[in-house]
Amino acid sequence: MIGALQExxxxxxxxxxxxxxxxxLLLGIFVGAIPGVGTSLGMAILLPLTAPLESQDAIILLAAIYLGGNYGGSVAAILINAPGTSAAAATTLDGYPMSRKGEASRALAMSAISSTLGGFIGLGFLILISPVVTALVLQFRSQDYFLVSLLGILMITLIARGPLIKGVAIAGLGLLLTTVGVSPIGLEQRYTFGSVYLFDGVDFVAILIGLFAVSEMYKLMTESGGISKGDVGVSSEIAPGIRDALNxxxxIFKSSLIGIAVGAIPGAGASISTFIAYGEAxxxxxxxxxxxxxDGVVSxxxxxxxxxxxxxxxxxSFGIPGGAATAVLLGGMxxxxxxxxxxMFDADLHITYSIFTALFLGNFIILAVGLLVITRIGIVTQVDTMxxxxxxxxxxxxxSYLLRMNWVDVLTVLFMGIIGYYLRENNWSVxxxxxGAVLGDLMESNLNRALQLSDGSFMIFVSRPLSLALVxxxxxxxxxxxxxxxxxxxxAR
Structure with missing residues (x-):
């Protein structure tokens, strides 16, 4: 191992x-901050252009876009309530309210420090014990993937405001949206109304853009002035933000471990792990x-x-991508x-470690860019909303149109913007x-697969120690x- 690290x-x-x-990293931060574009599209566009590069340089470039994009998604989430990536959706919950109070630079500084430390922990952990974790990941089956997704859904009991039944009902609406299109089992059409444009279903990124970005713009139309309703500090707010994170x-450690554990489960990814970490906070x-x-931003x-x-x-380890970004990365490999x-952990161990170590060092670049450049963008929250x-x-x-070149996604954004505005105004949990929308597809496919393997018996969900622990x-x-x-x-009695 030491020799491979030196190499x-x-x-x-x-x-x-x-x-x-x-x-x-810089490209990743840029594309990650643009709602609807995201890391996977940026990686896919660049993939053919990596052909002349050495193998390790090409994979490091693609993986760096992935890492930078995960951080970059928080920039728009904090400043304008528009998560650049699905992973940054949970950042809006406390990050955007800080911008509304004139603390955008403080929130951005917290984001930079927390992302950097989380990256160090995640990649450092990966370098040290990846063979052990690989063996653990092999233990997961379809029923376990379903239960992890269910665990993410149940986090609404911790983070949804108001009566629990309202949170469960609106989560059910999110799950219902994911059933639009052609069924993955049986290939039946569901809620397509005969339109070929709905065969591929409703894209959850379009749902996110509508619920967060567009609904917030509808709300800002009723206000005057900037997004911030307080005095926006720039350099003066960076130091408190750094202290907030370091304190x-x-x-940070607990949330980072959640990120590593959930991220290692194929198909789960940051869209689940961030809500679990937020719920735990x-x-x-x-x-x-x-x-x-x-605590909401840091977690x-x-x-x-x-x-x-x-x-x-x-x-x-297995050639199993956890999401769209890692699927593009796999294609590059x-x-x-x-x-x-x-x-990859034997003859090519030195190449594997070169990629992991490069990303580990890349967190220093994220830290520098985040504190010296991104925090200055907080001034945007004082620009007039017009x-x-x-x-x-x-x-x-x-x-939204670039997602799949489908006009249904544009209409989805506008419609979900109206839904999101209505939910906010009536105190429902967005x-x-x-x-529900993010986890629906993953839950349905793994539930069907698990029940097929068990001939319809629900005992499969408690038949193994791992499954029982998740239950x-x-x-x-x-x-x-x-x-x-x-x-x-x-x-007390």
Whole structure:
């Protein structure tokens, strides 16, 4: 292992590898910050252009876009309530309220520090014990993937405001949206109304853009002035933001471990892990969330970048991509003659470690860019909304069309913007709808697969220790608060 690391460092510090790393991170931050574009599209566009590069340089470039994009998605989420990536959706919950209070630069500084530390923990963990984690990931089956998704859905009991039944109902609406299109089992048409444009269903990224970005623009149309309703500090707000992050080592470490664990599960990714980390932050705190709580930003952002390290485990070990971005990365590996599997941790271990180590070092670049450049963009929140609204709407609608070149996605963005505005005005949980929409496809496919393997028996969900542990975790999330209160009453008596 030591020899492979030394060889990996020699690869990184020779030739133009560091330049490709920096270029990938900067490009990733840029495309990640644009709602609807995201990392996977940026990686896919660049994939053919990597042909002349050395194999390790090409993969480092693509992986750096992935890492930078995960951080970049938080920029728009904090500034204009428009998550650049699905992974940044949870950042809006407390990041955007801070911008509304004039603390945009403070929130951006927290994001930079938390993302960097989460990246260090995730990739450092990956470098040290990836063979052990690989063996653990092999234990997951279809029923376990379903239960992890269910665990993410049940987080609405912790983060949704108002009566629980309202959160469950609106999450059900999100799940219902994912059933539009052709069924993955049986190939029946569902809610397509005979239109070929709906055969591929409703894209969850379009749902996110509508629920967050467009609905917020509808709301800002009724206001005057800038997004911020307080005095926006720039350099003066960076130091408090840095302290806010550094004073929460427990939250950062715990959220980073959640990111690694969930990211290592194929198909899960940051869209699930960030909500689980946010839900855990809410559960373990007595403070109010959703109005600019620093713990909300720190937990999500540290989890966000640590998930990158976790998601590389199944990609390199089994050739199983955890999402669209890692699917493009897998394509790049195959294009450059790198075959995922045991070989990546045997004969090609030095190349594997060169990629992991380069991304580890890339977090220093994220930190520098985040603190020295991104935090200055907080001034955008003081620009009059009459200029902000048309720009955001044009970017959102253009980005939604670029998703699949399908006009249904544009209509989805506009329609979900209206739905999101109505939900906010009537105190319904937007985030519950998001969880349902993001996790629906994953839950349905794995539920069907598990029941097929068990001939329709639900005992498959408690037949293995791992599955049983996940069922217990779901039970504790759903009823843990009630049991805790009951235990207190019994103790008091």
């Amino acid at each position: 990996a460092l020699a690869i990184i510090f020779s030739g133009d590898t560091l330049l490709w790393l920096a270029a990938g 929460r080592p427990k939250t 809410v559960r373990s705190s007595n403070e109010e969330f959703g109005n600019g709580n620093p 999500v952002e540290s989890c966000n970048n640590s998930t990158v390290g976790g998601s590389l485990i199944p990609t390199f 195959l294009m450059h003659g790198l075959v995922p599997g045991p070989q 200029y902000i609204i048309p720009v955001v709407l044009v970017v959102a609608l253009s980005g 985030i519950a709808l998001v969880l 217990v975790a779901c039970f504790l999330v759903l009823f843990g608060g009630h049991l805790k209160e009951r235990a207190k009453r019994i103790t």
